Amino acid sequence: MKKYFIAGILVWAPMSVTIWVIAWGLGLLDGVFGSVMQALITIFPNQFAGDLRHFRELPGVGILIVVAVIMITGLLAISFAGQWWLKIWHQFMNRIPIVRSIYSSVQQVSSTLFSGSGQAFSKALLIRYPHADSWAIAFQTGMPAKEVAAKLGEDYVNVFLPTTPNPTSGFFMIVPRANTIELEMSVEAALKHIVSMGSVPPTSSTGLPAVGPNHHL
Template sequence: MNDSPERISLATRIRNNFLTGLIICAPLAITIWLTFSFIRWADSWVKPYIPARYNPENYLDVAMPGLGMVIAITLITLIGFLGKNLIGRSIVSFGESVLHRMPLVRTIYKSLKQIFETVLKEQSTSFKKCGLIEFPSPGSWALVFISGDAQGEIAARLNEHGEEMVCVFLAPTPVPTAGFLMFVPRSKIVMLDMTPEEGAKLLISGGLLAPDYRPKAGPTMISSNVSPLQGT
């Protein structure tokens, strides 16, 4: 009977040590696995197109993981450099004119190009802010990523009701790769100070990884005179 507390205490210490080790090792192992998986995926796409005479693996007789990814990054950078001069722009324009003659391909290409131009543009403010909206019912709040102001016909139709609308993306937990595109009135959004990266961590962890925050006077609502992309 006297040994029972000691056995329980020892088992508890072993369990705590195991959990501590798991917390240290699991993220590291998953990060390494994802990194090498991405490298292998890039190599599987690029290496088959490398001529045998130019493939250093054939001369060194040693596998070189990451070679395909390095070549892909180099080629993309080179294409970007060439696309900035007159000859490169002419080639790109000719290629786009060919694609624009293909009905299905034209639609896909235009949509993807607009998305990449919007997201990767240096001065782009898309998805730079997080906010809260009442969803799915009053009193329940959901985290959203601010995409931008509503534009085009949607903005014209919704603004007829007297309030400007904001385009937000509502992502699910724990895999925020799909979700809902929503148009919400400015006054219904509570802006947050957390970055999109911190918001993504909060979603993926199911609320476990909440970012540090120093409380202020109170939550900030988006006023009708301030763009949601300008922060609080």
């Protein structure tokens, strides 16, 4: 019975987690559509509010409309006219005092994460966390800002420490480069290792840390 139960878990666990992640993403898209529809219901007169409310309650309509809008926006964005309008839009958003700081930050992050040439996670590292006697796998995301680097006065790196089994949340930290160990495993292999809570060993390499000459631990 134990063998059969474990075999069933091995079949259903990855499928259930995959369905949960997809459902979470689709729910997020549907929530965006719901917010837009609620704003329209508030704006339009009562005779249209009822029809919009019934349209909003149709299952799957919100997801389809949001996906369609994203696809159409992407199609227009890669055209010459779309590039011109995007430039005008970026200039307009960057002129609003409070909005520009949020908009520009999100724009840079999204460009780094989703562009084909982006280097969101350049390499996998071992860092000491949460105390000096334990280690955690993190990802190098870049170098500290000039002001931060000048005040710290040493060689530091920006790292993102993901949580497990949900790696979409985590902690941003600035740590000394000398207190990190660069891993030979790929970023993808390290991410799988984290999601599996360490139960799935990396397959793309030996998984052993590549200790360079700059690691003085």
